Amino acid sequence: MKRPSEKSQAAVTMRDVATQSGFSPATVSIVLNNAPLARYIAPATKKRIEDTAKKLGYRPNAMARFLRSKRSHSVGVLFFDITDPFCTLIMRGVENALYQASYLAIFADAHNQRNRFERYLELLLERHVEGLIVVANWLFVDIHVLADLSKRNIPSATIGWELPGNNISSVMVDNETGARLALEHLHQLGHRKIAFIRGPKMLIDSAPRWRGIQKFAHGAGLEIDPALVLQLPESLDPNSSFESGYRYTEDLLEQRKKFTAVMAFDDLTALGAIRALTKAGVKVPEHCSVTGFDDIALSSLAAPSLTTVRQPMEAMGALAVNIVMDGINAALEKRDWNVVNQKMNPELVIRDSTRAVSLTGGDD
Amino acid sequence: MKRPSEKSQAAVTMRDVATQSGFSPATVSIVLNNAPLARYIAPATKKRIEDTAKKLGYRPNAMARFLRSKRSHSVGVLFFDITDPFCTLIMRGVENALYQASYLAIFADAHNQRNRFERYLELLLERHVEGLIVVANWLFVDIHVLADLSKRNIPSATIGWELPGNNISSVMVDNETGARLALEHLHQLGHRKIAFIRGPKMLIDSAPRWRGIQKFAHGAGLEIDPALVLQLPESLDPNSSFESGYRYTEDLLEQRKKFTAVMAFDDLTALGAIRALTKAGVKVPEHCSVTGFDDIALSSLAAPSLTTVRQPMEAMGALAVNIVMDGINAALEKRDWNVVNQKMNPELVIRDSTRAVSLTGGDD
DNA sequence: TTGTATGCGTTATCAC
DNA sequence: GTGATAACGCATACAA
Numbered sequence: 001m002k003r004p005s006e007k008s009q010a011a012v013t014m015r016d017v018a019t020q021s022g023f024s025p026a027t028v029s030i031v032l033n034n035a036p037l038a039r040y041i042a043p044a045t046k047k048r049i050e051d052t053a054k055k056l057g058y059r060p061n062a063m064a065r066f067l068r069s070k071r072s073h074s075v076g077v078l079f080f081d082i083t084d085p086f087c088t089l090i091m092r093g094v095e096n097a098l099y100q101a102s103y104l105a106i107f108a109d110a111h112n113q114r115n116r117f118e119r120y121l122e123l124l125l126e127r128h129v130e131g132l133i134v135v136a137n138w139l140f141v142d143i144h145v146l147a148d149l150s151k152r153n154i155p156s157a158t159i160g161w162e163l164p165g166n167n168i169s170s171v172m173v174d175n176e177t178g179a180r181l182a183l184e185h186l187h188q189l190g191h192r193k194i195a196f197i198r199g200p201k202m203l204i205d206s207a208p209r210w211r212g213i214q215k216f217a218h219g220a221g222l223e224i225d226p227a228l229v230l231q232l233p234e235s236l237d238p239n240s241s242f243e244s245g246y247r248y249t250e251d252l253l254e255q256r257k258k259f260t261a262v263m264a265f266d267d268l269t270a271l272g273a274i275r276a277l278t279k280a281g282v283k284v285p286e287h288c289s290v291t292g293f294d295d296i297a298l299s300s301l302a303a304p305s306l307t308t309v310r311q312p313m314e315a316m317g318a319l320a321v322n323i324v325m326d327g328i329n330a331a332l333e334k335r336d337w338n339v340v341n342q343k344m345n346p347e348l349v350i351r352d353s354t355r356a357v358s359l360t361g362g363d364d
Numbered sequence: 365m366k367r368p369s370e371k372s373q374a375a376v377t378m379r380d381v382a383t384q385s386g387f388s389p390a391t392v393s394i395v396l397n398n399a400p401l402a403r404y405i406a407p408a409t410k411k412r413i414e415d416t417a418k419k420l421g422y423r424p425n426a427m428a429r430f431l432r433s434k435r436s437h438s439v440g441v442l443f444f445d446i447t448d449p450f451c452t453l454i455m456r457g458v459e460n461a462l463y464q465a466s467y468l469a470i471f472a473d474a475h476n477q478r479n480r481f482e483r484y485l486e487l488l489l490e491r492h493v494e495g496l497i498v499v500a501n502w503l504f505v506d507i508h509v510l511a512d513l514s515k516r517n518i519p520s521a522t523i524g525w526e527l528p529g530n531n532i533s534s535v536m537v538d539n540e541t542g543a544r545l546a547l548e549h550l551h552q553l554g555h556r557k558i559a560f561i562r563g564p565k566m567l568i569d570s571a572p573r574w575r576g577i578q579k580f581a582h583g584a585g586l587e588i589d590p591a592l593v594l595q596l597p598e599s600l601d602p603n604s605s606f607e608s609g610y611r612y613t614e615d616l617l618e619q620r621k622k623f624t625a626v627m628a629f630d631d632l633t634a635l636g637a638i639r640a641l642t643k644a645g646v647k648v649p650e651h652c653s654v655t656g657f658d659d660i661a662l663s664s665l666a667a668p669s670l671t672t673v674r675q676p677m678e679a680m681g682a683l684a685v686n687i688v689m690d691g692i693n694a695a696l697e698k699r700d701w702n703v704v705n706q707k708m709n710p711e712l713v714i715r716d717s718t719r720a721v722s723l724t725g726g727d728d
Numbered sequence: 729t730t731g732t733a734t735g736c737g738t739t740a741t742c743a744c
Numbered sequence: 745g746t747g748a749t750a751a752c753g754c755a756t757a758c759a760a
Contacts, residue, residue, distance in 0.1 A: 013753060024731045029755055037756090040729055062490045063436070064753035067427040067736050082459075083452055085661070091446060095473050099480075104487060107471045109459050116463075123468060127426045242665055268665070275667050297449070298662045301606050301632070303639050377737060388747045393739060401740095404745050428737035431752050 012056045021052040028053075032060070066128065074104040075324060076124035078117065080136035082109040084238035085268070085296040086313050090135055090159060093317025101325055103130075112236045125154075131324035132156040133317075137203055155327025155337070157320040161204045162341060169323045170341045171316045175205045178309040178346035179212030182263055182291045185307070185348055187220055190357035191261040191289060195228040197248055197273065199265035202234045209265065209293065228252070228259055232269065241265065245272025253280045260288060260357045267292035267299045267308055274302070274353065285355035295349055304352035312344055319344070376420045385416040392417075396424070430492065438468040439688060440488035442481065444500035446473040448602035449632070449660040450677050454499055454523060457681025465689055467494075476600045489518075495688035496520040497681075501567055519691025519701070521684040525568045526705060533687045534705045535680045539569045542673040542710035543576030546627055546655045549671070549712055551584055554721040555625040555653060559592040561612055561637065563629035566598045573629065573657065592616070592623055596633065605629065609636025617644045624652060624721045631656035631663045631672055638666070638717065649719035659713055668716035676708055683708070 014032075018025040023045065030037045031049045038046070052058075066072045077094055079087055091107065098105045106129060110117035124132065137160040157169040186194055196213060199206030217224050230248045232241055245264055252259070253276065262277075264270035270292030274284050282288050284304055292299060295310035323340055330337035378396075382389040387409065394401045395413045402410070416422075430436045441458055443451055455471065462469045470493060474481035488496065501524040521533040550558055560577060563570030581588050594612045596605055609628055616623070617640065626641075628634035634656030638648050646652050648668055656663060659674035687704060694701035 011753095014755095015753080025754080026732075026756075027730055030730090033755080035755080037729095042729065045729080059486070059490055061431075061492065061753055063427050063430040063492060064736090065755080067425075067431050067738090067752090068754045068756085070736075072427070082455060083661075088447060088452060091471075092473070095446075096475075104470070104472075104491075106468070107455075108468075109456070111460075122423070126423055127468075239661070271665055271667075275665075278667055297447075297603070298665065301635055301639075301662065301666075303635075303642055303667060375737095378739095379737075389738080390740085390748075391746055394746090397739085399739085401745090406745065409745080425737050428752090429739080431736090431754090432738045432740085434752075 011061070012058050013061070014058070016056055017049065017053045017058050020056060021049045023049060032058075070128075072128045072130055073102065074106050074127070074129050075131040075133065075321070076121075076127075076129035077105050077107045077133045077135065078120055078124065079107065079109050080117070080134075081112045081236075081238055082107075084137070085298065086160075086294055086311065087135065088297070089313035090317040093314035094133060094321055095317075096314070097318040097321035097325075101321070103325075130154070130328050133159060133320050133324060134161075135159045136161050137205060153331075155324045155331065157323045159316055159320050166339060166341065169320075169327075169339050171320045171323070172341075172343055173205075173311040173316070173346050174343040175208035175346075176212035176215070178293060178311075179209035179263075180216045181346065181348040182293065182307075182309050183213050183216045183222075184220075185350065185354065186261045186263060186289060186291060187216070187222060189261075189289065189354060192222065192357075193225065193228070193259045194222075194261045194263055195249075195252055195257070195259040196224070196230070197245060197262065197264045197269050198229065198231040200232045200234045206265065213263070228257060232265055239268060242268040242272040242275075245269035246276045247272075249273040249276035250280070253277070253282070261354070262288065262290045264290065264292050267294045267296045267306060270306055270308065270353070271298065271302055274304070274306075285353050286358070289354035289357075291354060299349075300351065302353075307351045307354040308349050310347045310349050312347070316344055375425070376422050377425070378422070380420055381413065381417045381422050384420060385413045387413060396422075434492075436492040436494055437466065438470050438491070438493050439495040439497065439685070440470045440472065440485075440491075440493035441497045441499065442472045442474060442484055442488070444474050444481070444498075445476045445600075445602055446471075448501070449662070450524075450658055450675065451499065452661070453677035454681040457678035458497060458685055459681075460678070461682040461685035461689075465685070467689075494518070494692050497523060497684045497688060499523045500525050501569060517695075519688045519695065521687045523680055523684050530703060530705065533684075533691075533703050535684045535687070536705075536707055537569075537675040537680070537710050538707040539572035539710075540576035540579070542657060542675075543573035543627075544580045545710065545712040546657065546671075546673050547577050547580045547586075548584075549714065549718065550625045550627060550653060550655060551580070551586060553625075553653065553718060556586065556721075557589065557592070557623045558586075558625045558627055559613075559616055559621070559623040560588070560594070561609060561626065561628045561633050562593065562595040564596045564598045570629065577627070592621060596629055603632060606632040606636040606639075609633035610640045611636075613637040613640035614644070617641070617646070625718070626652065626654045628654065628656050631658045631660045631670060634670055634672065634717070635662065635666055638668070638670075649717050650722070653718035653721075655718060663713075664715065666717075671715045671718040672713050674711045674713050676711070680708055 014025050014028050018028045028049050031041055031046050075098055095105050108120035132154055159171050162170045198210055232244050262273045264273050270290050274290050277284050277288050284290055292306045292308035295308045299306040299308050327337050378392050379389050382392045392413050395405055395410050396417060439462055459469050472484035496518055523535050526534040562574055596608050626637045628637050634654050638654050641648050641652050648654055656670050656672035659672045663670040663672050691701050
């Protein structure tokens with residue numbers, strides 16, 4: 001049982017340290033912040049002040065400091081949907097980079113809801129975040145948000161998507177290269193009849209990945225059978241692609257299409273596909289190879305573990321922070337800064353779900 | 365390219381709204397906050413003020429407001445390790461409950477590092493969070509943190525662990541019941557030779573789960589073969605139990621022990637076990653059933669999908685928020701409030717990794 | 729080398 | 745019904 005009376009231990013303020021140590025608040029401020037003028041303060045004074053501060057358990061009041069200095073030392077990080085499996089690592093990357101810079105990340109989760117997104121944006125602005133990072137792969141945001149973001153001159157970066165018009169910095173994986181890597185891998189393993197499960201139209205990643213596939217196919221003389229090309233439906237639930245991958249693959253099998261590999265849009269789709277294949281008695285990778293995209297945490301643990309294209313999530317988060325911090329510093333130093341649209345290199349991770357096509361064993 | 369000059373659009377303040385609308389700052393404050401005194405303000409005045417506020421795009425300055433009102437409208441949420449798979453849903457639960465209460469969650473990730481934990485704690489206190497939630501399942505924190513937390517009279521709750529001494533509220537799953545549910549399920553399916561992979565000693569969940577197992581075994585006359593009882597090693601990496609589950613099960617198989625089921629400490633361990641079994645040609649669930657604990661996102665997607673005991677993570681997060689909010693409100697209203705140590709009911713989720721023991725087919 | 733005074737944007741207590 | 749005014753805790757220009 002807590003008595004409210006216990007609560008009345010008033011916070012110790014700078015003035016307290018000042019009176020206790022016998023100096024003025026100004027001097028205390030200078031010393032404790034190690035401000036430029038601290039150079040001229042007598043060492044003995046410094047020590048006295050620091051000691052009493054520690055003795056009294058002085059803790060600076062961030063609100064007051066921010067109000068005065070106009071700097072909140074925080075960066076807002078707005079996620080469209082935090083349950084999307086790749087968010088965790090992005091958070092890590094972002095948080096870590098901000099921590100190095102002595103900034104605090106303020107994470108917000110829009111639950112894929114437009115009004116929630118806007119509400120949180122407002123909240124973050126009220127709290128005067130010095131920078132903003134927006135994480136999403138959905139394109140359902142319309143131009144208003146763009147206007148919002150670029151109008152308020154606060155350094156921003158997006159991760160996993162781009163706004164049209166190049167007004168805002170972005171960090172994305174190089175989807176085209178990633179798709180090429182995966183397809184190249186399958187091709188090298190001898191696969192020629194490959195089923196493709198493309199991403200939903202609404203996802204910004206879908207088009208470039210498909211482009212990567214087409215370009216490689218064209219270059220390598222690989223034929224893409226339109227009957228083996230499917231496209232995921234639009235959905236707001238980031239975890240729904242497992243179900244879709246499962247169902248689509250099931251359909252493919254029922255139609256007795258021949259293929260020796262499935263190249264799925266992302267890892268969840270791939271895992272769904274594997275599940276359908278396995279259930280139908282088609283062994284992965286013996287009878288059919290499967291590739292994913294993302295390298296979410298599950299992929300290495302799945303059975304068979306998934307060959308996939310890794311997005312460097314942590315690095316992407318860190319890079320976004322660097323971009324934003326550069327903007328912040330630029331404004332401080334009254335420098336110009338540039339909008340950058342960076343594509344990061346993906347990495348092919350070869351695991352157990354792909355294998356050279358066997359001459360004897362076959363498609364179901 | 366951003367010109368710093370663009371930046372110089374000074375934020376519009378309450379005073380601006382006041383002068384523009386022709387009223388005093390005091391009146392503006394009363395109107396915009398819908399304070400009690402707003403009752404006495406002429407409707408026309410209200411409208412004028414609200415209109416000009418909107419026209420100017422006035423946004424209240426949270427720092428100033430907090431400095432004055434002493435209320436930050438935020439709650440700190442300190443995770444020991446955010447990559448632990450169950451953190452995402454806890455975040456959801458916490459964030460959602462706080463959102464309802466118009467509070468902002470400030471998430472921090474200690475990376476399992478003591479100094480980082482303390483640094484973030486300090487940061488949160490500097491920012492005057494009104495409440496604190498600490499999420500962990502590791503017990504490596506020593507008494508100092510306890511002292512820290514309960515000394516600074518700020519309403520707090522822990523999720524997934526308890527501090528000795530009952531000084532701080534906590535929300536945990538009822539581990540004993542959960543373990544009983546899983547074992548009961550296996551028992552009902554006819555399993556009698558069951559291998560157990562216990563949790564590491566350092567984890568607070570380990571002991572009660574084992575107790576649940578023992579109690580049920582005793583009550584049901586089920587014999588526990590000590591040769592089939594293993595214990596996970598201590599580890600700071602929340603994702604390492606997959607590897608351990610794999611290795612331990614492999615060992616068990618190599619020693620040609622007979623068992624028809626594996627009851628694993630958690631889902632990752634269970635998935636590791638399944639992987640080992642499958643690799644050795646032991647089919648799950650035909651030849652061997654496996655159960656987990658937690659119901660992390662992977663578990664429903666794995667092949668076979670995992671029978672497990674679900675921890676109601678979101679609900680646990682929400683409950684922690686309610687506890688903390690009650691503390692906050694109690695302090696505001698100068699009421700007393702109670703430390704509560706709540707155990708939430710787990711739920712058995714039956715999926716494809718368990719099956720009635722077959723009379724014909726057998727262990728390995 | 730240190731102290732005084734002022735203001736950041738708000739809210740709350742009074743007075744009118 | 746509305747307007748002065750003070751104060752929250754800190755940082756800084758300027759004075760000493």
